[in-house]
Amino acid sequence: MLVTVVLGAHDLLSSEPGQQKFTITQVFQNNYNPEESLNDVLLLQLNRPASLGEQVAVASLPQQDQSLSQGTQCLAMGWGRLGTRAPTPRVLQELNVTVVTFLCREHNVCTLVPRRAAGICFGDSGGPLVCNGILHGVDSFVIRECASLQFPDFFARVSMYVDWIHSVLRGAEP
Incomplete structure (x- = not known):
């Protein structure tokens, strides 16, 4: 390949x-x-x-095992779909997201966009999650569909x- x-x-x-x-x-x-x-x-x-x-x-890396507290504001980026059944964009997308801990695992950093159906989607995998100028996550997966408002988005926790x-x-x- x-x-x-x-x-x-x-x-x-x-x-x-x-x-x-x-x-x-x-x-x-x-x-x-x-x-x-x-x-x-x-x-x-x-x-x-x-x-x-x-x-x-x-990109600046975090410290090994550095934690990220709930409510931290971050920026997610990628060229993934604009919705579960929507097309991919022509230009790089950026989205302000908030770190959450519910349903999250220790290997992940999880985010949501409060009160709005927005988030990472198919095609964003591998994209960065930057918090306070530091690369804290690598886009990994969503549950069921993009921007469900029920489940957070999952990023691999770079600090691990x-x-x-x-x-x-x-x-x-x-």
Whole structure:
């Protein structure tokens, strides 16, 4: 399977000047369990270093096992569907979400949009959840449908994998 990684994209139908394209030389997984949606994180080694700047930046990581309290305001992003049976958008979507703890598991950060049917959806998987400038989650799954108002959205809790991420980065550096 040939996959192209594109950094710096905003509009999927436009070849923007800030875009950088890469191939993947290695994939690192950490005991992913698809039946339970556990450890739903992976790291990709690109074929060359990215050029950092206004369009492409490195996300700050939390501390290992850092917690995130209920009510924390975060930003979720992605190009996923605009609803369970809706089309995918042309431009990157951003959504202000609130951390919740009900129905959540220790391996996840869960969010809702209060009093509004909005949230992550199919196609957003792998997208970031940024809270206070720190990457706290990686979009993982929804229950039943998108923006149900009954169930939170589930993100893999990045703080559980910080030590693993650093160990992979140490081994992957040229």
